[in-house]
Amino acid sequence: MIPPIASRFVAGETPAVALEHTRLTNAEGVKVILNLLGEHYDDPAPARDDADAYRQLIADIASTGLDACVSVKPSQIGLDVSEEFFREQYRAIAEAGDEHDVFVWCDMEDATTTDATLDAYEDLAREFGGGMGLCVQANLRRTKTDLERLASVPGKIRLVKGAYEEGSDIAYTDKSDVNEAYREDLEFMFQEFDGGIGVGSHDPAMIDFATDLHDQYGTDFEIQMLMGVREQAQFDLAADGYEVWQYAPYGDKWLSYFYRRVRERKENLGFALRAIVSG
């Protein structure tokens, strides 16, 4: 069982509990992106197991009729084994998404994986059409060029600030530079994309900026935030008519995910400790 300290950020250990979380979140007008926790498998077996679990989850989402989709991590479905193996697993998940009409996102990991992830995504997105999406990170200097390439690829793009520590030769390392890059990238997307923009941020300044860009350019967008972070804002934005997606991880490998949330923002530890005290 997931202890109260982590249950703010993780939907549960099993797909059934994650789907129940999805039902409750949908009732608040917020859609859910489900992510099975797991990453960096060197062995093909667990990577194949997780890819199979995603295919089953996609079928379950379709049969329950919930407003949900999935987001996979490249190193969870085989990128550390080999690029070819990763592409095979990713393709099988994309096929299941296409068959059941369930959207398939791909997270972006550290910068050593960007080329392989982008190339695999582009090939599959061109093959399967609009049912796929990719995360890109504003902290990487290359992202402006990547967005120019992605503008003509069908699918959605989630822009995030970037969660991985990268060197200053390839990344903006100062927070204000990352924020500036995020704004520039977002503006490019609203100008050049036909829609399919995912604003993956809890930052009220970035969300306000996105709504201003929408008023200026008319391009459709959605807001994406993590489970357990500014949840009332998620519900309020949905009530105001915005399309809001909550990224909800589930599975038994919750410890490192929880640790990352706490390291990223010390207030998260406060929430977690209060959850322990209140049982």
Ligand code: FAD
């Ligand atoms: P920050 O720059 O951390 O904070 C800016 C402001 O937002 C704060 O000043 C505060 O006002 C508000 N805020 C932020 N956190 C909180 C909080 N806990 N409580 C209250 N207010 C808060 N990164 C990747 O590298 N790859 C991915 O695939 C990826 N996928 C993601 C998917 C989603 C849906 C989201 C939301 C994030 C994802 N990330 C991913 C993480 C992302 O890169 C950032 O590390 C993370 O979102 C923190 O940046 P931020 O824009 O939310 O705000």
